[in-house]
Amino acid sequence: MRRPPVSQHLRLLRTSRIATAHRQARETQYTLTDDHVAHIALDAIRHAQDQPVS
Known part of the structure; x- marks a missing residue:
């Protein structure tokens, strides 16, 4: 599956x-x-950073 461009x-x-x-x-x-x-986005980023990579 292709990833859509940022634009x-x-x-x-x-x-x-x-x-x-x-x-x-x-x-x-x-x-x-x-x-x-913005708060939702920041919370999602912080949550993803706290998750261990398996």
Whole structure:
């Protein structure tokens, strides 16, 4: 199974209004629109880091 490119994931986040995009010259900065979503993402990352790799 192919992995979708990052651009497809970012587009999905924008169309779902979970993230916004701000373009500056050749770079685009993405920002989460809701602090609750940011907390969920950070909790998931921390949880994954605490799990032993088998």
